[in-house]
Amino acid sequence: MSSVLTQGATPVHHQDAGILSKERIIAAPGFNRWLVPPAALAIHLCIGMAYGFSVFWLPLSKALGIKEALKCGPEVGFFQQLFTTSCDWPISTLGWMYTLFFVFLGLSAAIWGGWLERVGPRKVGVLAALCWGGGMLFSALGVYTHQFWMMLLGSGIIGGIGLGLGYISPVSTLIKWFPDKRGMATGMAIMGFGGGAMIGSPLAAELMKHFATPTSVGVWETFAVMGCLYIVAMLVGAFGYRIPASGWQPAGWTPPVQGQTKAMITHGHVYVKKVWGIPQFWLVWMVLTMNVSAGIGVIGMASPMLQEVFGGSLIGVPAKFGELDKTQLTAIAGVAAGFAALLSLFNIVGRFFWASLSDKLGRKLTYTVFFILGGLLYFSIPASAAAGNKLLFVGAFCIILSMYGGAFATVPAYLADLFGTQMVGAIHGRLLTAWATAGILGPVVVNYMRDYQLGLGIPRDQVYNQTMYILVGMLVIGLICNWLVRPVADKHFMSEAELAEEKRLAHDKAQASAAGPVTMTFHQTPVVWVALAWLAVGLPLAWGVYRTLLSAGKFFN
Structure with a gap:
């Protein structure tokens, strides 16, 4: 299951390379490439909750009234709803958060995709964690103060940027680690985006039930808890990213001949x-x-x-x-x-x-x-x-x-x-x-x-x-x-010259200067680490699938 470097050298790195830099995450010989998909899944399972945000709409639509919504009068238009503290938001207004998610996902992915190739997936993954989780924390404050503009800014815009960065962060990395299984590799990660709501929606429902009181529907507390959980999980995933050295290929694999x-x-x-x-x-x-x-x-x-x-x-x-x-x-x-x-x-x-x-x-x-x-x-x-x-x-x-x-x-x-x-x-x-x-x-x-x-x-x-x-x-x-x-x-x-320059700008090196310390000293990833990494993402996903199967059972009953 493990893969090896075709070059015999161990990657070493500049002393001044920061912990988030691309040079610091070049994998050493013997690194097991099957550790990278769980890192990608850790991020995608978190941002995939964007699909499940509708679980918040009904409680948020009666955040003030608690039992029944305090409906806004006809004089309160959309822009007044951004700032009002005297009436509840209708579900049609709340849906704008969902729209902004995917607008800013597309925009951020398009704008910063080139930057990702230069700085590497770790830095982008960390920023995605801070935007997605931090956006939820800012939204929690918006719910607490009943300011909808804060929710749009927090989850819709900042969170949407985190969505886009998190979504694309593992793509090129996985394709380079799995040139022999490109579809399977990206399928594993992007599967997590679809599965995020399976975990997040039932978790949010349980948390809202736990935090609900006669004076609160439990949403701001749920946002705060889930925002913190997502930041931690996504940071773990971002720091789990490794990239292969330039020229690396899986042991025993021969690249296909073009046209055949x-x-x-x-x-x-x-x-x-x-x-x-x-x-x-x-x-x-x-x-x-x-x-x-x-x-x-x-x-x-x-x-x-x-x-x-x-x-x-x-x-x-x-x-x-x-x-x-x-x-x-x-x-x-x-x-x-x-x-x-x-x-x-x-x-x-x-x-x-x-x-x-x-x-x-x-x-x-x-x-x-x-x-x-x-x-x-x-x-x-x-x-x-x-x-x-x-x-x-x-x-x-x-x-x-x-x-x-x-x-x-x-x-x-x-x-x-x-x-x-x-x-x-x-x-x-x-x-x-x-x-x-x-x-x-x-x-x-x-x-x-x-x-x-x-x-x-x-x-x-x-x-x-x-x-x-x-x-x-x-x-x-x-x-x-x-x-x-x-x-x-x-x-x-x-051209060959243009590719060489792009690789230089992207810090894509087989090995860096020997002036600095080796950042990864192991020569064979223990199988137990691979098993634990998959268990860490597999257990939450299995719980989400189980809860979804329970719901799907209603159809067959």
Whole structure:
């Protein structure tokens, strides 16, 4: 399981290299590369709580009223709500925190991706920890003083920057450690982002229950505790990062010959500032945008969609959604919550499964499967809904969500195959603007089409039919873009001199000056350390999966 340096020298470092510097984290011979994925998971499992923030909306919407919300008057607009201390925030206002998460995730990843390649993942991981955890602490103060602008600044903006930095911090590092398993390596880390809400949401619910009093809903205390936990866990992950020395490769592995594999792997390296002018970048950008738009559009509507399509049949009552009483509506909401939990499980598993499979199939063929299989499944949904076949309906969405997660996990390896590994983290950061675009496009299409269909008087159980066909059209566009992807032309790659200069700027050295002390003196990582590292991230993830399975069980019951 361990890997070795092809050079025989032990990396040593300048005495003046700071503890966060890239020179200080070059791995020594005998370092076990399987210690790096748990470090990445430690960060991604924390920032993945962004997906689970909706658990706070209902308690926050009655932060002042405690039992019932103190509703704002019609004269209190959005900007007044930023500063008011006399009424509670509506859930529609709170949702802006969620929007800012992903806007600033995309912006920060795009802006600071190049800086990441220069300074290394440890410094970026530490900054991500301070932004994400510190943002929650600042938000806790905002909840305590009932100042919504502080929550937007703390979690939305500062936290969103932490999201972006934390998300991209391990990408190029893992790809360089696992040139033989690029998809699997990035799949392991990005799986953690999908799994963060599995741990964070039930933890937040338990903490709010613990801290709730007659005068507090327990949210600010929960923010404070979770912010501190996230800072510690992410710092441990950041300090666990190591990078391989220049020229390192796994023992016994031979790089594939260009043109002789299904993976379309290049041996050149593209400078990040040039990707804006390369057609393949925009084709992959469209590929990710279309796949994620379709998936993210149904994630937000999965629960109401199931309830409106199947109505009382979910609890054995022969009645449509609009004919149910309050008790029955509560019962089917519980079933729909189980459905949403089931989808989250497939989202997580799909990230690892599809990314690992892409190492065998190649990235282009894997995305072809996403678009063709996904299109057929979306197309089948109106028919399975009309037939009242819950098994086919739910099965289709489970597979769709697995491919939604798989697209995120596979795309860093796709970029490395096309543009090389030297600046893949920075290029991935640029590409995440596709996520921000999809985060607007997908929900807008699904939500507005639903409202438009309802306005035409179409029954609730049929309002999603046209939407599914529109999503099929998106996947067809993605399929065409993916089909058009070809190897990058040689003219776009760095020359040997340019690559050497970039490596110098990025402190990418096989060994540093012998003037300083050796920072890593061991020559073989004990297996027990590897086991403990995986246990540290595996136990919380297993607990989150267990809690999610309990919720998913409501659907089957």
